[in-house]
Amino acid sequence: MKLAELGEFGLIERIRHQAPQGPDVFRGIGDDAAELILPAGHHLLTSTDLLIENVHFRRDWTDCESLGHKAVAVNLSDIAAMGATPRYLYLGLAFPSDTELDEITAFLKGALDEAKRYNVTLVGGDTCHSPGPWLISVTIEGSALANQSIGRSGARPGDLIMVSGTVGDSALALALLCDGKRPEPSLLARHHRPTPHVELGRQLSERRLASAMIDISDGLAGDLVHILQASKVDGLIEEVKLPLSEAFRRITEGQPALRELALYGGEDYELLFTVPPDCATKVADLCTEGQLKVTTIGVVGKGSGELSLRDGSAVARRIPVRGYDHFCRSRE
Ligand code: ADP
Numbered sequence: 001m002k003l004a005e006l007g008e009f010g011l012i013e014r015i016r017h018q019a020p021q022g023p024d025v026f027r028g029i030g031d032d033a034a035e036l037i038l039p040a041g042h043h044l045l046t047s048t049d050l051l052i053e054n055v056h057f058r059r060d061w062t063d064c065e066s067l068g069h070k071a072v073a074v075n076l077s078d079i080a081a082m083g084a085t086p087r088y089l090y091l092g093l094a095f096p097s098d099t100e101l102d103e104i105t106a107f108l109k110g111a112l113d114e115a116k117r118y119n120v121t122l123v124g125g126d127t128c129h130s131p132g133p134w135l136i137s138v139t140i141e142g143s144a145l146a147n148q149s150i151g152r153s154g155a156r157p158g159d160l161i162m163v164s165g166t167v168g169d170s171a172l173a174l175a176l177l178c179d180g181k182r183p184e185p186s187l188l189a190r191h192h193r194p195t196p197h198v199e200l201g202r203q204l205s206e207r208r209l210a211s212a213m214i215d216i217s218d219g220l221a222g223d224l225v226h227i228l229q230a231s232k233v234d235g236l237i238e239e240v241k242l243p244l245s246e247a248f249r250r251i252t253e254g255q256p257a258l259r260e261l262a263l264y265g266g267e268d269y270e271l272l273f274t275v276p277p278d279c280a281t282k283v284a285d286l287c288t289e290g291q292l293k294v295t296t297i298g299v300v301g302k303g304s305g306e307l308s309l310r311d312g313s314a315v316a317r318r319i320p321v322r323g324y325d326h327f328c329r330s331r332e
């Protein structure tokens with residue numbers, strides 16, 4: 001069955017049936033605006049991501065369920081990076097009329113399963129016809145106690161620079177796909193099914209262990225520079241300390257252009273954060289409890305936003321800031 005047979009309101013009705021509304025939803029799907037009840041003393045945090053077919057994803061490289069999962073996961077990651085609790089989801093969707101309903105159903109399953117895993121409720125959105133590509137706009141609202149969220153501007157000289165998980169896997173999977181190869185399942189999963197580290201982010205903020213935090217979407221180096229510039233400090237990272245998966249090490253061995261993806265590849269969705277030295281052991285304890293690996297990769301120094309890298313030699317060199325820029329494809 002094609003979307004044209006169900007129509008806009010038929011699709012919205014289906015979505016409404018699949019999205020149970022909790023007691024904190026005063027008005028949800030079906031009204032002109034959602035009306036929500038926030039816990040007393042909490043601030044509202046909001047983040048939006050726009051995903052466009054053939055810009056952000058290719059439907060011949062991913063299945064629709066994974067796409068739904070990833071669309072929500074990457075947005076959840078932004079709320080995680082603030083140390084906040086995600087609560088509400090909005091989905092703006094545009095599909096061509098001849099889209100198979102099965103594809104939309106699979107997309108919604110991925111999106112709603114991922115939302116449910118983090119206790120997030122779908123409370124609204126918009127649904128339109130697209131003349132060509134799929135367009136997906138995901139908004140997540142979360143909340144945090146006043147003065148408890150973690151921004152990018154709090155890093156101070158002497159703080160340690162830490163990162164969760166491993167870096168470069170998602171970008172390596174993408175590079176292999178672009179090269180016409182089939183990446184092994186562990187790498188593909190990092191690309192198509194990223195995990196937002198909501199609990200780690202929340203623990204870091206509740207226990208006040210991180211001075212600044214960001215999630216890695218554009219690459220470790222570029223995203224770290226965002227923290228350094230916002231905080232008006234410099235950073236030094238040790239290349240040997242970068243946490244690399246076994247698959248990443250093996251495949252990039254002796255291939256510097258691929259090895260660089262650990263620093264410049266995007267879409268890791270790991271948390272990158274700075275920690276005052278007296279909180280470092282508490283972060284280590286937190287990770288033992290949560291089973292999520294966190295690695296210290298460097299240190300913050302006095303300065304004005306520059307990043308240096310020590311790659312085995314005693315001398316650190318300044319490295320250029322690179323990240324993905326939608327309007328400037330040179331990546332410089
Ligand atoms: P309006 O014309 O007032 O914007 P719509 O007909 O677009 O209303 O939407 C009706 C209701 O359905 C609203 O509550 C809206 O938030 C919800 N809705 C529309 N599209 C979606 C979607 N893709 N996901 C979730 N809720 C949706």
Ligand code: MG
Nearest residue numbers: 125126127128
């Ligand atoms: Mg509308």
